[in-house]
Amino acid sequence: MKKSLRAVAALLACAAVAASAGPAPVSAEEVVKVACVGDSITAGTEATNYPMYLQELLGDGYEVKNFGLGGAAVRHEPESDGTYFWYDSAQYKESLEYDADVVFVMMGTNDVGSVPTALKRYFKEDYYNYLIKPYLDNGSKVVVMTSPYAYYYLLQDPDRINTLIAQYQRELAQEYDLQLIDMNAATADMRECFPDGLHGNASGYSIIAQTVYEEYFGGKICRVRAETTPGALVTAGRIGIKANESGTAVLPLLPGEHEFFASLDGYKSVYGTLTVPESESGSCKILMGEGGQNVAVGSTVTASSESDGFTAPMAADGDTETRWQAQMGDNQWILFDLGETRMIGGTRILWEPAYGESYNILVSENGTDFTTVASVTEGDGGTDEVFFDAVNARYLRIDCIKRATVYGFSMYEVQILESDGSPLRVTGMDISVMPDEGFGGGNLTVTLAVIAVVALAGFIALGVLWERRRKKKETAK
Numbered sequence: 001m002k003k004s005l006r007a008v009a010a011l012l013a014c015a016a017v018a019a020s021a022g023p024a025p026v027s028a029e030e031v032v033k034v035a036c037v038g039d040s041i042t043a044g045t046e047a048t049n050y051p052m053y054l055q056e057l058l059g060d061g062y063e064v065k066n067f068g069l070g071g072a073a074v075r076h077e078p079e080s081d082g083t084y085f086w087y088d089s090a091q092y093k094e095s096l097e098y099d100a101d102v103v104f105v106m107m108g109t110n111d112v113g114s115v116p117t118a119l120k121r122y123f124k125e126d127y128y129n130y131l132i133k134p135y136l137d138n139g140s141k142v143v144v145m146t147s148p149y150a151y152y153y154l155l156q157d158p159d160r161i162n163t164l165i166a167q168y169q170r171e172l173a174q175e176y177d178l179q180l181i182d183m184n185a186a187t188a189d190m191r192e193c194f195p196d197g198l199h200g201n202a203s204g205y206s207i208i209a210q211t212v213y214e215e216y217f218g219g220k221i222c223r224v225r226a227e228t229t230p231g232a233l234v235t236a237g238r239i240g241i242k243a244n245e246s247g248t249a250v251l252p253l254l255p256g257e258h259e260f261f262a263s264l265d266g267y268k269s270v271y272g273t274l275t276v277p278e279s280e281s282g283s284c285k286i287l288m289g290e291g292g293q294n295v296a297v298g299s300t301v302t303a304s305s306e307s308d309g310f311t312a313p314m315a316a317d318g319d320t321e322t323r324w325q326a327q328m329g330d331n332q333w334i335l336f337d338l339g340e341t342r343m344i345g346g347t348r349i350l351w352e353p354a355y356g357e358s359y360n361i362l363v364s365e366n367g368t369d370f371t372t373v374a375s376v377t378e379g380d381g382g383t384d385e386v387f388f389d390a391v392n393a394r395y396l397r398i399d400c401i402k403r404a405t406v407y408g409f410s411m412y413e414v415q416i417l418e419s420d421g422s423p424l425r426v427t428g429m430d431i432s433v434m435p436d437e438g439f440g441g442g443n444l445t446v447t448l449a450v451i452a453v454v455a456l457a458g459f460i461a462l463g464v465l466w467e468r469r470r471k472k473k474e475t476a477k
Ligand SMILES: [Ca+2]
Pocket: 314, 315, 316, 317, 318, 319, 320, 321, 322, 323, 324, 412, 413
């Protein structure tokens, strides 16, 4: 970083830090050095780890370094060859030499294998004498963090981390008068953010970084309560939380705009922009009507052609292993007769690798006069979800126009999604989070019901754009 920029940033940092418990930079010319010490949970991966996100949050004026080492533990005991795995490690030495202003220590998860009597004997003592004291002697401030909530551990009962280890970590901070960040509490009830039970995904690590940012650096985090359907995955930026049994998902979010996506129950979803205000907490309500059930199974299915015994009804038998296959060639169709008129709002096509690049979806009430409700021109196979304005229809036909491969069009399954008139997918929504009186704050509540119907063309364009942006982001990490 250039010196002039650094000076300005450090001044700003000074102001931010002064209001919290953070350290004052030695001079305006210097950046605040932050060391993150810990095990594989701190190390993360190159693509995603919490120190990286913390750096992003703090910005210029701060330098955050990751000293995480997989397998590192608190216990100060030599291995059979006389070396100390963590205490002899390059990470530990470099973290001391780094001479940080503040050191965040999140260690202890790997000590869970120690028997309770041994843990009791060494945990706090070794933690202080060998892990913390050298940093304090260096003049660094040390912040102790409890281990993130453990949901699964291959060889151990994960609850021992959440009870025993976390308790020792809390006691340690208290006994030695060190600031504590209770990461265990901050990461409870978010199983989906810790896929292997211990390590975070982008969401989990973002939450860890945000917790440090909020609790130590005084950063502003708003807790957004989304009310939706139980089990729905609600995603804003990198944070993704599943709604609980009551349909509530609480997302810790930075103020500002976030790309928003909520998959409500596997059929219905919402894309949009979520605007989070500068308040402690707030809520948004994401409501979609009933509907979305697949009504195609058991319908009468015919097609322009079949081949090799892969018949048309196999595309709607409810079995994702069986499939319809047309004879080789473009311009084929498959027709579903639901037996009675239903209100439908979308289809989900599960393509076999021989997928269609372009196709139209048409509906009819009488089987003679068909109306095109959707056109897909750049299909990429896999699962295609195509939503349209709710329409009454007994028949649905897919006109397969152009193949993506030399083989005949082939579909494992076509799901026809029922609608109650409300859209199965809403996109381009602006969702505002408002301060919520009844939820953790003391402010006003405004909830927003998602009721907008978006034109089909708009959906396809935005939906595809959003997906692309997301993919681009993923690969850019
Ligand atoms: Ca099938």
